[in-house]
Amino acid sequence: MAPKVLVSDKLSETAVQIFRDRGIDVDFEPNLGKDKDRLLEVIGQYDGLAIRSATKATEKLINAATNLKVIGRAGIGVDNVDLNAASKKGVIVMNTPFGNSITTAEHAVSMMMAVARQIPEASASTHAGKWEKSKFMGVELTSKTLGVIGAGNIGGIVCDRAIGLKMKVIAYDPFLSEERAAQLGVKKVELDELLERADFITLHVPLTDKTRNILSRENIAKTKKGVRIVNCARGGLIDEEALAEALKSGHVAGAALDVFAVEPATESPVFNLPNVVCTPHLGAATTEAQENVALQVAEQMSDYLLTGAVSNALNMPSVTAEEAMVMGPWIKLAEHLGAFIGQMTEEPIKAINILYDGVVSTMNLEALNCAAISGIMKASNPDVNMVSAPVIAKERGISLSKTTQEKSGVFDAYIKLTVVTDERERSIAGTVFSDGKPRFIQIKGINIDAEIGQHMLYTTNNDVPGIIGTLGQTMGENGVNIANFTLGRAAVGGEAIALLYVDDVISDPVLKKLCDTGLFKSVKPLEFDVA
Numbered sequence: 001m002a003p004k005v006l007v008s009d010k011l012s013e014t015a016v017q018i019f020r021d022r023g024i025d026v027d028f029e030p031n032l033g034k035d036k037d038r039l040l041e042v043i044g045q046y047d048g049l050a051i052r053s054a055t056k057a058t059e060k061l062i063n064a065a066t067n068l069k070v071i072g073r074a075g076i077g078v079d080n081v082d083l084n085a086a087s088k089k090g091v092i093v094m095n096t097p098f099g100n101s102i103t104t105a106e107h108a109v110s111m112m113m114a115v116a117r118q119i120p121e122a123s124a125s126t127h128a129g130k131w132e133k134s135k136f137m138g139v140e141l142t143s144k145t146l147g148v149i150g151a152g153n154i155g156g157i158v159c160d161r162a163i164g165l166k167m168k169v170i171a172y173d174p175f176l177s178e179e180r181a182a183q184l185g186v187k188k189v190e191l192d193e194l195l196e197r198a199d200f201i202t203l204h205v206p207l208t209d210k211t212r213n214i215l216s217r218e219n220i221a222k223t224k225k226g227v228r229i230v231n232c233a234r235g236g237l238i239d240e241e242a243l244a245e246a247l248k249s250g251h252v253a254g255a256a257l258d259v260f261a262v263e264p265a266t267e268s269p270v271f272n273l274p275n276v277v278c279t280p281h282l283g284a285a286t287t288e289a290q291e292n293v294a295l296q297v298a299e300q301m302s303d304y305l306l307t308g309a310v311s312n313a314l315n316m317p318s319v320t321a322e323e324a325m326v327m328g329p330w331i332k333l334a335e336h337l338g339a340f341i342g343q344m345t346e347e348p349i350k351a352i353n354i355l356y357d358g359v360v361s362t363m364n365l366e367a368l369n370c371a372a373i374s375g376i377m378k379a380s381n382p383d384v385n386m387v388s389a390p391v392i393a394k395e396r397g398i399s400l401s402k403t404t405q406e407k408s409g410v411f412d413a414y415i416k417l418t419v420v421t422d423e424r425e426r427s428i429a430g431t432v433f434s435d436g437k438p439r440f441i442q443i444k445g446i447n448i449d450a451e452i453g454q455h456m457l458y459t460t461n462n463d464v465p466g467i468i469g470t471l472g473q474t475m476g477e478n479g480v481n482i483a484n485f486t487l488g489r490a491a492v493g494g495e496a497i498a499l500l501y502v503d504d505v506i507s508d509p510v511l512k513k514l515c516d517t518g519l520f521k522s523v524k525p526l527e528f529d530v531a
């Protein structure tokens with residue numbers, strides 16, 4: 001059945017066309033995002049949800065979305081998506097990090113100019129037949145200091161444009177390197193210095209717990225008298241009440257706001273104050289940007305739903321379509337290794353180490369790590385997937401480490417998974433043969449060569465005669481067909497293991513018969529998702 005996608009915000013219809021062309025069923029309901037109750041009712045039908053900022057992908061919505069695999073944000077900010085809830089539910093969240101950055105930067109520059117010259121008020125007054133030439137005195141931008149808070153993609157473009165306007169640009173961004181600052185031609189400063197020196201301040205940070213209220217009452221008080229503030233990032237970054245007071249007192253000479261704490265903003269303390277320019281979240285609203293983001297998000301979501309390729313995901317490492325194809329068997333192997341250990345381990349896991357040997361060490365290891373962890377976690381929760389498993393592992397305090405090494409043995413490549421608990425350390429290694437089939441090649445240091453099937457039986461015993469006979473006879477007498485039988489031992493007469501790949505689930509009475517022979521130290525049926 002074709003995957004089904006809901007577009008619940010006003011995306012360009014280019015997105016709809018792309019979904020259709022790729023063979024995806026798509027419902028285009030651009031106003032549904034605002035209707036929380038109906039959205040909750042219908043979301044269970046969809047594999048993908050394509051949104052802008054109006055749809056709020058809350059925990060409640062995500063939990064009701066029983067089939068959802070991917071949320072695609074046609075834009076940048078994902079503060080309207082509960083990322084944690086999505087990750088826990090195994091839903092990939094992707095955005096289009098560059099599609100609207102130029103457009104948004106241009107809006108910020110326009111807003112800065114509009115507030116410098118009071119263009120909206122002057123325009124309204126002129127339309128009204130007044131000729132208030134002396135009322136609208138402005139300020140020049142040349143040689144003024146622009147303080148950019150957040151010099152990432154959009155902030156960086158704003159810096160470039162402002163330098164073109166002959167402004168002096170200073171930037172506060174803890175993650176901005178000195179090299180990048182030099183490349184942008186800006187001076188990196190601390191926030192307090194920016195607040196004290198800037199004639200204009202423009203915000204370009206995402207809304208997070210760290211940036212929320214970054215222009216707080218206290219910080220607004222630290223700004224230079226007569227400062228003009230531009231916000232085309234997110235509403236929650238500024239204390240609107242404090243800004244309104246600073247505007248009324250004249251400490252802040254003007255503000256240009258595209259975004260508001262509550263949207264749609266029908267009221268705000270800054271509304272109707274003189275020299276406050278407001279737009280209704282138009283930062284990304286150009287034909288060009290909307291085409292870019294719609295096209296990108298539809299392609300990315302289709303790629304994921306149809307091929308497993310992941311790009312621009314915020315909660316999962318990227319996997320290109322090519323990687324998804326080449327790495328498919330290795331991802332499956334990593335999952336199987338995890339599934340083996342997950343099913344064997346009934347005590348809390350403290351640490352996971354994954355060793356990548358040979359050519360596999362050059363692949364996308366982040367994705368392979370996720371697959372191995374997901375295999376482990378699935379043993380206790382079948383709903384876990386590659387997105388949610390790392391989050392759950394982290395929540396449980398499990399440490400993850402990976403090691404890579406050049407080809408060290410007879411195999412061109414292998415993966416070895418080791419899991420540490422309070423009681424023991426367990427390890428298993430596997431490889432992918434040239435037929436594309438994953439195999440187990442070593443369990444607790446004992447070499448084997450085991451094909452992996454849906455139903456398997458793992459036994460441990462001392463290396464004594466009669467094990468093969470007992471296993472074969474017990475299976476045969478109970479109608480269990482053996483597809484593949486693998487044995488291994490640490491040393492002659494020492495610790496030994498057997499792995500059987502059988503055609504059916506082995507019933508409890510059959511397992512009991514094996515245990516009752518007294519020949520085995522452990523008898524463990526295992527299931528693998530080989531589909």
Ligand SMILES: NC(=O)C1=CN([C@@H]2O[C@H](COP(=O)(O)OP(=O)(O)OC[C@H]3O[C@@H](n4cnc5c(N)ncnc54)[C@H](O)[C@@H]3O)[C@@H](O)[C@H]2O)C=CC1
Binds near residue numbers: 100
């Ligand atoms: N008004 C609109 O329609 C639009 C608004 N936006 C908003 O703009 C924001 C920025 O977008 P991009 O530049 O593409 O993101 P980005 O990720 O490229 O840049 C954000 C920058 O903020 C910096 N940063 C993070 N925490 C910080 C902190 N505590 N203090 C100072 N700097 C910090 C980062 O280091 C990064 O350089 C988005 O998150 C979104 O909320 C984006 C597009 C359209």
Ligand SMILES: O=C(O)C(=O)COP(=O)(O)O
Binds near residue numbers: 053281282
């Ligand atoms: O891309 C972003 O972060 C934006 O804020 C644009 O929002 P919008 O898609 O216009 O609702």
